[in-house]
Amino acid sequence: MHQSRKRRVRTCYPCYTRKQKCNREYPCNHCTRRRRPEECVYSAPPTEKAFQNTFRLEGAVDEAPGPFLEHAQPSSETSGLHEAQCHWSSHCSQHSAIAKSFGYFEDSNSNTMALLRGLPLESETDLSDPSPSMWEPIQQELSRMPPREILDFLVQYFVYELNWMKQVVHAPSFLTQYQQWWAKSKPIGVADVEFAVLILRICSYATQFLPSPTHTIDQICGRPLSEIRNTCSDVAYSLAKLCEGLDWKGSIFRVQHIIFAALTVSCEGRTDQFWEVIASASRAAQKAGIHTDTDTASKKSRVPQNDSTQELDKEVRRRVLCSLYVLDSHLSRQLDRVPFLPDHLVDNSPPRLRLIPDIGNMSAEIDTNAPDIFTERLMQVQLGQFWRRIGPRRNCDYDPTQSEQRYEMLCAEYLPSLHTAFSIDCPDTTWDNALPKLPMQRQLLRIAIFDSVCWNFRPLLSLKPDQIAELAPYKQVLLQSQKRRLGMAAVKVLEAVTALHSMFGGSYTRFAAIIFNTFEAAVLLLCLCCHADFPFDQGDEHTNVLGIKAKLTYKKAMQVAEQAIGRLQLLAELSDMAATGLGVAAQLYAIAAKAKKSPDSVAPESSTNTPFWQLPCSADRGTDNGLDPHSSLGQADPVLLSDIFSWAAQGDSYSKLSSSSYEFPMSWEGPVL
Template identity: 45%
Template sequence: MKQPNEEPPTRGDEAGHDLLPSLGSDNTASLSELFGYLEESESNSLGLLRRVAGLEQTHPNRENVAIPHELHSLVQIELDRMPGRPTINFLMQFFLSELNWMSLLVHPPSLMSQYESWWARRPPLAVDTLLTVADIDFAALVLRICSFASQFLPSASYTIDSVRGVPLATIRDTCSNVAANLERVAASINPRGSLVRVQHMCFAGLNSACEGRMMQSCTTLCTTIRVAQRLGFHREGPGTDSVPTNELEREMRRRVFCNLCIWDGLLSRQLDHVPFLNDGFNLESLPRMHLTPGIDRDSGAPEGFTERLLQVRLVAFWNDTKVEQSAGIDFHPTIAQERYERFQTEFLATLPPEFSLQPNLEWDEQLPKLPMQRQLLYITIFESICQNFRPLLLLEPARLRALPAHKQVVLSSQSRVLAMAALKVLDAVSALHAMLESTYTRFPAVLFHTFESAVLLLCLCIKDLLPGHDIEETAQLQTVDIAHVSAGGAVVDNPALDSGRIPEIDVSRERCIMAAEAALGRLQMLAEVSAMAEAGARSLSQLLQKAVDISTASTVRTAPRTRSSSRENAGQDPILSVSSVSWPVNEFSAADFTIDRGTPEWLASDSTMLNHLEELFRGEERES
């Protein structure tokens, strides 16, 4: 018998065992299996055979096929390694009551119905059990759900680090290893897969992320998407037998594929890789059913899957507006500004009341998971704004000084919005962490975004893109609101954007460094249970020290800005210096602007800016 951490044998391994049968000699295999055709396609050769020649070549349904005799003993050995039913019962209940809200990958009533039926079909003597591929896949789903649930224990409601005397780490490893072995057997018999297989593969990826193995999580995501596409999750092809007639199963296919789109969009944005779903999401395949128990669909309450639908919309928006950047270093302030303004009007301003930035809390008591879903959405919203503006951190000082003055004003404002968004991510992470009621957690949304946002804030401090403690400097920078700066650079009044604007917060260097210190404290605490948090804390600690040193040196160097200091530095603007790119609008010198035929239209037509410039000119004339 294999030990819990032992890798399962593979076909052609050194021992010479060939536990999994080859499908090469299977004369029941269909064209789609042998040639790799997508069953749902109407344009490939299989589709032509079906539509033009009337030839029905569909795959055989292998889900209910009994496993071959030569694999029966192997499967029984693995099933016997499963934790006892009382342990599994506890973990399943904990998952459904405390964790399912995160993704809603399963439908609790139908899942538990299958669960009870699965156990009922297992007689006392395992040798008498007649198992099918569907049974094996369902066992893998249960095991991976249990493994995922164990990632969030101990908790406030269960403070012990074991279940029925078995350590949680042992339970987690056993569940994961047995599920992987069962998946291999099921895939060897039915390569096509099923909804249940896609679900348990999703949980395998989530487990990898919780354990800090993000590259493995990405690999699992890619494989899962391929299986889902093979089953036609990305479309509802008419006239094909792969589309279930059961409406609930069709709805769960839609919901699972929604989660795959969210997962793919988030990881590709965070890790900077090409999305696996380049064509986006078919809006015709969005979930449609109202499955939240105890809530009348006509009551106006948000359905439990609303947050997931908003996340899909978020992915679709940024995919539609994405501009390819050469080597990740090209940044166009105007384009980034246009994207941000579109995001405000097309996404933020259209959020339902329960998820808006100033939310309606009417349903929070009746839907206890709604507040957590809201914070999860906020994390992703503000993280996506960070992604839009973070390339400005890669601009070199020489490039910054070469930009036209109006673009420098926009960059100053965008730096401020980047800091505001990063701070808002940390606020949402802190709120979500508190709501989880677990001091120690491996939830990737908490770990990953704590590190990412703190890094952005410290990089802004190191690049000197934020105001310091000087009250006058901070007040001047806050006179420019990124929501009221047009793509061309003009300061304009646009009250229509108010509903989609980020609330004003302090973005001084001191505030950002304090937030980064708090983030470091969270990672250091979570390092006791997470290797991801431990590695992040080490790197963040070094970055924080550098930011503090630079901020301290900058404070010592910078004298208060007065009229005398401006006169003493005639010919050199005190704000636009080599070491600083924090540019308050009202402190541009007259030498920075030349109103001629090359003057941007926004500058020549903005009376406020022109009046300010005239005052600057008159002041210099009086002094001379």
């Protein structure tokens, strides 16, 4: 007797549960009509064969790797290009030449451009319509895009697994635009090309997190991830340059895809380039005018827009500006840079949460109190505004009294404003099941808050003994208390990083927030351990940091630092940032262990000779020499660690770091990129 054959599922999960037949695109027609494009999910099987079968979306545009490609043929090229030129010309302001020459912001209501806009002047512009030769390279670059089934998979992975981190795009509206973009049969204007750049840079960013515990293979539809990543990056770069030549002002799509370019270099361990690209995104945001809460963009469009569409456009601009503001504030604080964006830029137009509901199966009563997917970003915005407002002045000596006042203001003003789901001492976990990324966002915010406490007290580590001796007695006592608080804040950062890393599977990741904060907090903790006068072992006295009471001992500090170094060694197999930080943290660990055995030894910050962070052959690391950037890790780093920790372990019961002592769960055995 033959067993009944199980019917193959050919629809997305929401349509399957509703017994509907969808068109197998991403997002499908039914999820789009229900205004739930972010819920459109196609399951991912574990094997490569099933993977290729599942993600070849029947009904999608399988033959053509991208839209608009029929215009690459001579028979229809002229008409398509002509229509694109006419549409582009209609969007060009009559005063664009003046704005470009004098640098005016076109949408201003107060500069000279605003005066000229209301006068009946003849339109004189030095901007000519783009010739067909300018659109031909765009068609060529679009034809190089990966097939749609690959882009569909990466976009879906990004929306469900990565977008919660930075919230640069509003998932429902982005997926709607994504489907509309594929449905177009010819190029409409520069904005369509820039949206293609946004898609490509999102996909390139998504490949930085693959393989992952949920997707353990290193290829998509038979193409290696490295090839897909390089193709997306190269095509996006070429198209972005072409768009700048066609439209110097840009749009919100340009701001978004520049931010994703910044996030990608951050994953590659280049925080210096990350900072530079954030500067480019800040300039693009001002040129595009997303900092103005106006309807200028809607008024310029030839497509009629109703009030709800205009409101959605403004909401998306607000969210992009907030996301950029958070990145700018956080980087300027961590790297001691001057912010690119003004302090109060986001005061007048905060995002309105749940313009389109993000929560699925919840009752209306709970829905009113539940956090939005963007709530964590708003908490980050408020944190950035707080420290910009009361932060210490640059190039000033450390004053324990002023630092204590800033800390007390943080506890009195900022902490009470946190949503209950993000409370520091006892967060409300009611909505964790309905919002699966909420626990991860909670840890991300905890990292930022405790890191800001570390930033407030960090300068005390630079005080010299003679400077401390000159302080008033009560300030010296306060300084000792702040050292304990700084140490506990660093421990709390590492605990939150450990929790977040475990939610990623405890395995390999390029997520810069995990790597950067592991290194920063470990260095702070080990520097404190190097201080002979650090107030360890205070009996039963507990340290209070942001309402959390705990006792910090030397043993606990070294154990937490040891775990952080173990994480850096694990992640060094994929990240240059982790590999560089590993050598520094390991040597500092050895110095701290030796300082404990020899209390009279000199602390590392007092050394004026060879810096302890110089690593042998560190200048040879990189990807431009044609070699694998991680090929030397297995040869150099274990030897370095072995020498350092064998030296530190002599007579020290806390220095037992070895590759067998790591307690990080390895939930997948995927190949290394």
